[in-house]
Structures are given as C-alpha cells and as structure tokens.
Amino acid sequence: MNASVDIRIKKDGLGAVTARTAAWSEAAAPAPKLPDYLVDVYTWAYVAPKMVELLDREIVVATILWCQQNKLMRAARDELEPGSRVLQPAAVYGKLVSHLAAKIGPEGEYHVSDIQQVQIDHVNRKIGTLPQARTEISDARTTGDGLYDTVCCYFLMHEVPEDYKRDIANNLARHVKPGGKLMFVDYHEPAVLHPMRPIIWLVFNWLEPFAKVLWRRELKEYVDDASEFEWRKETFFGGLYQKVVGVRRG
Template identity: 75%
Template structure:
C-alpha cells in the first residue's frame, strides 16, 4: 500500500494545488533501489497506475474492507498537537484523516522517495497548514524528534536489510515518551479464509511481505529495549498494530 519508489528522477516536486504543502526541502530525489523498480513499478511508479489505484474503493478491496478499522487504529495513537512523521505515502484517505487529527497546533510530515506519490499526497492535504511533504528515503527521513512516527504498510514492502535500516532510523526519530507505530500485515490464524489468497499475493506480488509472518516488527529495531512495546492483531490476525513507547 505504501509508495517508496521514484519515477521522476531528480525533478523537484511540482505542486498540484494552488496552496502547496510546506516543503521538506530541495534535496534531489534519492537514487531508486533496483528492487523497487523490479517489484513495484506496476503499482507505485507509473503515473497512470497511481491515478487508478489511489482511490478509496481500491484501498478497500486490497485491505478486505478493513481500511477504516486500520485507519482508526493509527488515529488512536495520535493526539491533537502532536508532531508526526510518516515515512511513506499511502493510497486512500489516511493522510487527510491523520492530518486533521494532528490539527493546526501540530505538525504532520509525509515523505516518500517518489515525486508522483508526494504530488498525490499534496492533493489531499496541501490546504492544511499543519502539513509538510517532501522527497526522502525512509532510511534517512526525519528532522529532529517526533511525538509519533507512523510506519503504515511500509515494512512488508522492503527486503530484510531495508527493514532493519528503516526501523532503526524511525526509532531514532522518536522523542522520550513518544511512539513508534507500525501498522502492517501479520500472519493470520490457520483457518482464516483469506490465508491462501494472501499467501499467493505475497508469492507473486509482495515477495518481502511474508517475513512479517515469522518476525516481530520490534526485532528489526536495534535498540528495542529502549521502548515499551504492545501489539494487537486485526481481522483474524491478518493485520497488526505494534506500538513502542520510548522510555524516558
């Protein structure tokens, strides 16, 4: 669900609304990793496919009608006035809902490695003064410390070394008492009717996702002992929310 790819080379973000979101900076887009092109071009890179897939009906279909429950799970961890970082763009209405939950007294930053994804984010939230968007690799994203760092359906899309690098960077951006949140896939119960379908989806379309069936997300964080962790599963275990609160 998350976009982490670059189609536009080093072009700067071109705003798509009359009131662009505050810029993350003028740093050129990072070099696109080969695996992203090889695996995800069809879903996240081609502008015509982005236009087609960035619709709520598509999100609802992909997430088996659980999109609102998953969105609420993320919203529940945010308090108005929080400073929030989200290291990848997301299809659907999540970004607008989280931005509104943050409110005008907070800051909601969304970064992605691809211009077309940030353009789509700007369409949804550019009129909200608390928002910032920009081009950045999830392994290095962030400026300062945040109340909440929200990895929403990102970790299943990246290979093992990226999982570790992303998780460790995001953990380093959480202030004492703040939250590192992952919402992502999880191994469903054995009798889940969607289990064989998801297994095939992972086999053919999401080759890095099945790792989340056998690994806890907090194990990708080198300094995991500096956090207090909690986990809940959703929809028969097919999805999970993991939250780590950084110890003071």
C-alpha cells in the same frame, strides 16, 4: 527541483503551498535514486503516474485490505494527539493522510515523506495546502527531522527487503522522542484456519515477495535498541493485520 515542484503544484490548481512545506522544499536534498527492488517489483503500483491515480481509490484500497481499511486507519489515528508532531515515512493510498492530518490539527505538524516525486505530488494534492502538512522526498532509511511525538510506519515494512526493514526501523526509532511512539501497522500471520490464509499466501508469492517474513518475525525485532521501548501489539481480522506500538522510555 524547487521551481519544478512549485510549477507542478500551481498547474494542479493547489494554489500557494504552506510556508512550512515551501521552506522544507528549499532545504531538501536532491531526490535519491529509486531502489532496484522498487522499480523491479512495484513500478506497476507506485511508480507509474497513471497507476497511482487509478489505484488511489477507496474501492481499490477496500478490496486490497478486505474492507478493513477503516478499522486499521482508526487504529493508527487513535495513537495520535492533536497538536503533536508526526512523521509518516511513506505515502499511503486511501483516506489515511487526510484523516491523520485532521486528527493532528492545524497546531501540529504532519511530516509525510516518500522516495518518489510522483507520490509526493499525489500527497500534496490531498493535504499539501493544510497548515500542518509538510512533505519531503527522501529515503525512509534516512528520513526525519529531529524528534517526533509519533512515527507512523503504515504498511511499509512488508514492501521492502530484509536489509531495508532493519535500516528503516532503526532510522525511525532514532526520531522518536522520550515518551513518544514508534508505530507499525502492517500484515501479520493470520490464524491457521483463517479462510483468507491460502489467498494471502498466493498474493504474497505473486506480488509481495518481501511480505511473508512478517509471518514469522516480530516487527520490534528490527529495532536494535528495542529494549528502550515499551511494546504492545494488537491484531485485527483474524490475525491478518497488526498494530505494534513502542513507547520510548524516559
């Protein structure tokens, strides 16, 4: 796998990868099997290489998030400190990865993982040559290397089945150091009279079968040791989106 990754990166014109990225690739386990739900529900959005290139455009991200992408990105960015160690357990379309990497700076470490090679290749094309960037193919239920100042779970939880939600949340919580943050940015139940509520309901029924549960469950409920964190929550755009941050005690 290491050789194929290196060849692909060179063909994409990235030049040499960073020492930390290369070292991680050498230590990485074989890529996990793609979950059935990902193949069955999201091939069109995340698995097909041509669709990855097509959908990762600012106008597409703005349309999907009702032009709230910059506000949500800033909300996540505000939780990070320069020089910190950050884990992001899924690749994200749009400018998020480059903006978070810039906030962390070259003295920090930005560890982005995803279960798919196509997504990791795509992230590497955006930030793979930055000294703080570190990428890995891994399952969000097992990803992480040691403890982090911040774990940023950005629009992942609404896309996974219920058992995955709990497994992911607990794995990520285990990688938060004392005083560190576990952050979720995701969908939330909009206000009853929100004009987008019927549209979002239809979109969830059609394209996002695992999302609507977040209308009735708090994200912190998926963390078994939630009492070890101090939680705060902020909603955006009439309640349609949320940022939930847990700061580990001690």
